[in-house]
Amino acid sequence: MTAKTKSSITSNCWLFKSECYLISHLKAEPRRTTYWDGVRNYQARNMLRDDIHVGDRVLFYHSGDERAVVGTAIVTRAGYPDHTARERDAQHFDPKATAENPIWMMVDIRLEKVFARPVPLAELRTVRSLSGMELLRQGSRLSIQPVTPEQFDTIVELSEQAGGEDRPAARRNETKPRPKGKSKARST
């Protein structure tokens, strides 16, 4: 990692992945706000600590069964220690975390918008201007990812389009060279 550009940029855009904490849960929170805990990856931690600022925009992505960008949120508090790392019973407990050296960080986000139409991963893959997105890289596992304002806006626009008229997903020629494995229907 190179030198950090300490907030020379006023408003960045990000994508947050979540598997079980859904956007419906965020919507149900008091003030539609939550702290984004449980990130246990140093690269993501560094972004939470150094790069994510109040006012930054967030795309909310469901991994797991739905695999779609489902809405947007706003950062309302910049990086601070993730106290759940020190809670013995927490899922993401880390015995190395201490009060002096909390190691892990989190930010607060507030729900902005639940998309009328979630934008599925498969559809994102068909959009040429999004081809550079970290999310679309094979094997991408970062749960906090930077996105460009252009990518952000493109996805919001897609969510405002009717899904049917412009062919939903993978029907169009995919530009991927990957050999396609056979996909099985998920059970449960």
Place this chain on the structure above:
DNA sequence: GCCAACGTTGGC
């Protein structure tokens, strides 16, 4: 359920 990609750990 399978497996590729990735991060972390630990032996040396």
Place this chain on the structure above:
DNA sequence: GCCAACGTTGGC
């Protein structure tokens, strides 16, 4: 400091 083994993530 290297790297193989291992565990996890997450798309399919």
